[in-house]
Amino acid sequence: MSHTNIRPVRGRLSAPQGAALYIGAVLGTGVITFPALAAEAAGPASLLAWLGLVILSVPLAATFAALGARYPDAGGVSTYARLAFGERTAAVVGWCFYCAVPPGASAAALFGGAYVSSALGGGRTTTAVTAMALMAVVTAFNAVGLQMTGRVQLALAALLVLLLLVAVGLSLPHARMDNLQPFAPHGWTAIGSASVLLVWSFAGWEAITHLAAEFRRPTRDLPRAAGAAVVVVGVLYLAVAFAVVAVLGSAAADTDAPLGDLMAKGFGGNARLLAAAAAVLLTLGTMNAYYAGAAKLGAALGRDGALPSWLTRGSMVGEAPRRSLGVVSGLAFVVLLAVVTTDAGVEPLVLLANGSFVAVYAIGVAAAVRLLPRRSKGRAAALAALVAVVALLAMSGRYLVWPLVVRGAALVYLRISGRRGTAEPTRRADTAADVGERTLSP
Template sequence: MLVGAVLGPGMLVLPHLAAAAAGPASVLAWAGLLALSVPVALTFAALGARYPDGGGVAGFVGLAFGRHASAVAGWWFYGAVPLGTVAGALVGGRYVEACLGVDGTLAACLILLAAFGANAAGLRTSGRLQIGLVALLVALLATAVITAAPHADAANFTPFAPYGAGGVVAAAGVLMFAFVGWEAASHLSAEFADRRGLIRATVVTLVVVALLYVGVSVTSVGVLGADMTGVPLTAMLEIGLGSAARPVTGVVAVLLTFGAVNTYLAGAARLGAALARDGALPGWFARGGAPGETPYRSLGLQAVFSVPVLIWAVDLDVLMRATSACLAAVTVAGVAAAVRMLPAGRHRITAVVGTGMSVVALAFCGVYLVVPAALALVALAVLKVHARRSYKIGL
């Protein structure tokens, strides 16, 4: 599930968006964000192993900085999930439409329904389903890179940085969508029977993601050039596999999308129950939040939030950047909490490095930081209402 969360549907369009922003120098943005992922991922794994809770990052932030900070961090994630899952489903749907002829919006709806259904069936069921899907997905992406790489041309890397450093920064801003996901698994930390399992899963995911991201980013530019098509994965597979590429790409789109949506919904459902337990959501949504249970009410609320986003979906680039801004804010809050909570030693040093790098990455989100700012106001308003009701009940 962790591989599925990080290796999401952004892979289908982000090589094109990054190259459009930075030219061949987009590979520097990919490399920089991979470097950021290492301390961030290991920090969240250390926190999850030491403080397992369905609240995930919000729980960590609450222990470090108090109830109000926990509510804000929780709403950043909980509010970002409908934006990100709908954006991801729409990206996957467009690929399915282009490759298999199925209406893209219908495909997006079916992917969302499948993910909600898998989570309603329970975490063990959705986790088993995802094991097979992720294995197939990794094999298909590796095939795209290996078969297309021999067709690379060094001339496609010149001029290397036509838009300068500003272009690399702009590329990093949109690529954040492909590097969030570590915080999603923190909400599943309480589900591990062996707390070290989260650390092992994180290390494996880092290796898999690094190999695939480096391969896709370098190969896409080397083979297709910076002015690549908006569906680069299809183009790479067509070069490597010929006419078989289209149906294969459609399958990859479904796997990428379902994997990310499935994990984010699992994390958000458990987070919502934890937020309700702590007063940042109405208490009615707290049911089902214990380890091993399924928080149906919180999962249903995510479905309700997703419907208007799906109906009134704006430009995909906007949805992706808004989601990235929220999750980048969550990352900063989480690693900052780790600096305060983890014992002195290598884990705290890793957290300090991760905090500095995450703050820089957050700045790349620019004007889209208005979205987490708005969600912070919502979180504080809900807490205020809860406090007033508690006071009246006490009277």
């Protein structure tokens, strides 16, 4: 039988849709809350933390884009860890990301809900109901399939970028350079504390790797999408952070809705409804990207034996991983219910997610150093990113407790399920390379 008529299965995501997914995953809820939290931690010197993490994003995004283009697989960082270090490490990093999404999604939904309750009233009830509605909408989007996800994300990204640019542009005439003094009221070491806090705002460069095989041409589209997203995210984060500090001054540390206050300065009067609309768009974008990536990852982990095989359906290109999506969504609702009933607040959720993201970054970048060709731009980016991620690990401290707990659970599962991972990594490496070649062939 001739193979000339066999056409490779291609994804449907375009470079613009991929850039929108990146923007949604990285920009997200960080821009509606964390400029104020960072200003509280380090004062105007928090701008240096923002700048440092924007600079870090360049090699980090380039590293994961290079990995995704070379090994387009739903397992994402888990696949790269398998090829570089073996099955156990792959299971650990996969579990770390998969278990970070439910608490992270709950925190994101509550951030968006807080803006709505600020605009409409109703306190905790409005916040909780809005958070549940956001989760339900994102679950429905992803249940339809990735083609719908890409189109929705592109529209959301365009709207939120426009809204943020308008808010910053109209508020900047009210900026005062006096608000930048004293520049480091809490000392220079506070920049490190602000940087660790801001990891939440820059997590996401690894999330789209789980969707690499869904791109039409991963080798071309994924780097383009990542490059465009780095520019957009960097400019917007720095612009919003500067506007919050220079326009709001000392009040920036006391507000729960800095974007709303900026809009009030720019538009005049009460801009809370507009701020709530922006917060909802940003929250939808973040959750949409993470639900899509985590659902694909869960299916890949089921396929590879790191999670129950029941989750495998949806791991192939073009398939909607509805079973894995149901698990992610269900866990997120459970976490949200626990937070609402105990009034624990979102800080514990942020700490859980941040620790996991730093651990995922560390393993993913280390895998890139081992997997990417020597003297390639991707490997050079990985070496630069590795230095920065090691510094983040050193500053993370207690944030790493959660990924250590998850690591233990993953290894226990592997032992109980009988997964040993001896010769499997080598075989998987060959298989992943073959799949990549078939996916990328014209």
